[in-house]
Amino acid sequence: MNSLYIAFNMLRRTLLQKRGFLIYLLIPASLVSLIIGVAGQEKHQVDIAYVNMDRGPLGAHLVQELMLIPDYSLQEAASEDDIKEDVTKQKVGGAFVIPEGFSETLLKGAEPQVDMYQLSVSEAAVTLKIALDSILSGYQETVDVHRKQGLQEIQLQAAVEKTLSQINKHQVKARVTDLNLYVNPSMHLVIGFMLMFMMGVVNNTISVIMEDRRLRTMARTFTAPVRSIEIMLGNFLGSFLVGTLQVLVILIVTRYVAHYDYGLPFFSQFVMLEFFLLASMGIASAVAGLVKNASNLGMINSLIVTPTCMLGGCFWPITLMPDWMQKIANFVPQKWVIDAIQRMAAGHALSQMWMHMGVLTLFALILLGVGTVILNPEDAEVG
Template sequence: MKDILWLVQNTLRTMLKSKRSVVLFILTPLIGLFIAFLSNGGVNSTILKIGVVQEENTGLANDTVQYLKGMENVKVQKLAESQINGQLSSGKADCVITLGQGYEKSIQQGQPGHIELISIKGAQVTEYVKSYLYHYINNIAAISRISKGNAQTFNKIYADYQKPNVKVKASTLEDTSKEKGMTSQTIGYLIMIMLISAGSLSEIILKEKENRTYYRLLSTPINARKYVIANILVNLIVMVVQIVLTLVIMNIVHIHLNMPSWEMLIILLVFSLVAIGFAQVTIAFAGSTSASSALQNLFIVPTCLISGCFFPVDIMPKALQRIADFLPQHWVLETITKLQNGDLLQSVYLNFLILLAFAAVFFLIAVFKFSRNSSTKNFV
């Protein structure tokens, strides 16, 4: 045990002396966090700016403007027709609604018209406004059709519509979908960095063989098994630092996990075993650092892509979704999603067993390959 601890300390000391290693193993995981934060534009709600051109001063036109002002996350300002282009091009208005002459009469006839909606931001804005405004207008037009041209009947029904007897109590629910997306994207980048870090740290074994340091160590009481165990422990230490640092920074920038932090820590620690096991497989089959790097590049990025580390797996073709089921990264992200949706930790035990099975298979393959290889350039 003393020999193993000495090897761990020596490897960590050497790694910390290298600025490149510190950036790669400690700071790189934070890049994914900031990419996710910037690509989602933070977590603040957006205020929609609506300009209204009211060409007639009638009761229904005024009520329509008041309805727009009552919408949540909307700021309404009255404009002149000459201001439309300037307000839209400068971004001071996201869309402009024009209530033209004859607007009230068209609604009273049951055929809404003389209304125009303009936006340079496309359907993302116009569809939101239409869904509320057109529903309101169509309700009034329906009242007009029921009244069959009788102004007294229309006014009575319309007055009741404006002041309903039914009392509604509204409660605001927090929309966590954006934060969940940011969490999945951040953890997706972290998963890829963990795989790359495990591969780079495991390549130390091959590098020290190439420069003959490995064989000099074996001339001491240190044997090959102690050497490999020390490398695995270094991997674990580095990954724990990566995981904890990422979770702390996520908390500082207010990216909520929507699940207990300790559960996220457990999930990622289990995956760290998978990452280390995979790294050991690559160096077991590779005869040099260049071959090991090639193997890692061949598997890490494509599998992370397919498993949904960079974008939701649901948008991919069904065939790729089936392939994702056989990748450990997918099971990490699926476990996180279930826990974010309210599942208990004990209810996702199967996911943990699958991840542990991946780790066990990787380690067994590595051990088998080491034991079968008779070359003096391998460890066991």
């Protein structure tokens, strides 16, 4: 019961005040939603510029077929120079030029050349190249079939145009089934900033403990039949409750207001974030026992929160770091929760994340034990 009294007292001093409500609930949810709006949402269409200098039916049909692909938004340019300028200034993701005499080249049995422009190798440019090659291959097969029938040039053109008119009906269509087995490429960034805000609860716990030291509230509490482990557990539970409410608000806002698709169930993500919160509280407990002066609180972000977030992959994928840094990342909780959430977004079940949950629990237990041992409630603030 002593721990519960301390926990509710911490809740009263944080969330039940206007400043605490803004810092721990409203601001984190708003900033994570802003990050999603800027970099989190995937762009479903890529702008593609084109110039069609062909006067025959095949050039127009090629443009029409590409327009039916939902991944592209085709924009006709006035000239080839305009296309080069748009690509250079990155106004479009790629561009292509249908040369003059494109249809005549195909009808003669020769291989046509469609020029593509791209500033760098990208997914949009590669898929556009594949789509162009596929359509051109179909044109060549159509022309070859009619040429083998011994048709003359006029008859051949009429037969090809008739075939194109049938293709335009699209009587046979392919259905693409999205199994949602991919992970949103912006996932690590959104989750990373969410974890960084959750680590702010660490500062909350330490600042409350430092205030109790300064005002000798903790010393007076310790004179009563209250042990140091009960004091630490009460601060632990209070911060955990604040962090849980923060997690719920962020998830609800980002999922149902910002409509961000994490690719995994709400409950699974909430459970993993709760385990990370446990580990964060363990860090707070250990650091609170070490920090003896409130002036040292500013060093916590530079020595604990920021470095561990960088190592854990909150700002960039861990695979981009050297091997030795990837090994060190195993000793920070951010790495384990990001890896678990990405695995579940790729199709794994929550029950398969037992190792990740176990490691995060060990973080919490070990660090909470360290904090309990080194905490001296009877001491006042040093300095």
